[in-house]
Amino acid sequence: MLTGRDAARLAAVERACAARGAAAVGTAIDVTDGAAMRAFVTRTDDEAPFDLVIANAGISAGTGAGEESEAQLRALTDVNVTGVINTVAPLLPRLRARGRGQVALMSSLASFRGIAGAPGYCASKAWVRVYGEALRGDLAACGVGVSVICPGFVRSRMTAVNRFPMPFLMDGERAARIIARGIAADRGRIAFPLPMAFGSWLLAALPIALTDRMLRHLPRKA
Ligand SMILES: NC(=O)c1ccc[n+]([C@@H]2O[C@H](COP(=O)([O-])OP(=O)(O)OC[C@H]3O[C@@H](n4cnc5c(N)ncnc54)[C@H](OP(=O)(O)O)[C@@H]3O)[C@@H](O)[C@H]2O)c1
Secondary structure, eight states: OEEESOHHHHHHHHHHHHHTTOOOOEEEOOTTOHHHHHHHHHHHHHHSOOSEEEEOOOOOOOSTTSSOOHHHHHHHHIIIIIHHHHHHTTTHHHHHHHTOOEEEEEOOGGGSSOOTTOHHHHHHHHHHHHHHHHHHHHHHTTTOEEEEEEEOOBOSHHHHTOOSOOTTOBOHHHHHHHHHHHHHTTOSEEEESHHHHHHHHHHHHSOHHHHHHHHTTSOOOO
C-alpha cells in the first residue's frame, strides 16, 4: 500500500513495482488530513493487518530566501510532525493488541543539531526521532518494533533544488537498500552514511558556543 498526493506518480510507482513482481496499490491522500488518514489506515488494516507501516512523507524548506515565515514553519510541522501522528496513531492500539508489527519513522541526520539554514525542518525531524526512540521503548514489551531512519543527503526531488555541495550524497536505491536492511533487522536507529552520522553526533555533543561558530557559515536551504 502506497500513499502520496499525486495520483500519476503513484500509478508510475505501482507499475514499477509490478514490473519487479511486487503488488502495490497507490492511494492519493494528504497526510495532513487527520480524518481521511484515520479512515484510510483503519480501513486498510481491517482488510489486511499491517506488518509494517513506514511514515515517510516529508517536506523541506529553510532560510535561504530570508527568515523562515510562520506559514513555512506551520507547513513543515503539519506534514513532518502531524503527518507522522496521522499515519501511526490510529494503528498503534491495533499493533499493541496484536502484539506484532513494525513502525518505521523517517527522521534525518538534520535532527541531531539545529542549523540556521533549516530551523523548522531540523526541529520537525528532531521531534520524529525522539518520539520514535521513546515509542520503541514503550512498544518493546508488546513485541512491536520501531525503527527511526536518519539519512544524510539522498538524491531525490527534495535535494535536487539544493545549490550547495552535499557531502556523501547517495543514490536513492542505495539508501533504500540500507533502510530495508535496517528495518528487517529491527534496528532502532538507521543512520547513514556513517561519516555524516558520526559528524552529526559530534556536532550534537560539542559545546554549543563552538558549534554555533562552525555552523553559522553553512549554506542555507532554499
Ligand atoms: N533526500 C534527503 O536527502 C533526505 C534526507 C533525510 C531525510 N529525508 C526524508 O525522507 C523523506 C522522503 O523525502 P525525499 O527525499 O524522498 O523527498 P521527495 O522526493 O520530495 O519525497 C517526499 C515524499 O513525501 C510525500 N509527501 C509530501 N507531502 C505530503 C503530504 N502532504 N501528504 C502526503 N504525502 C506527502 C511526497 O508525495 P507527493 O508529493 O506525491 O504527495 C513524496 O512521496 C522525507 O520525510 C524527508 O524529510 C530526505
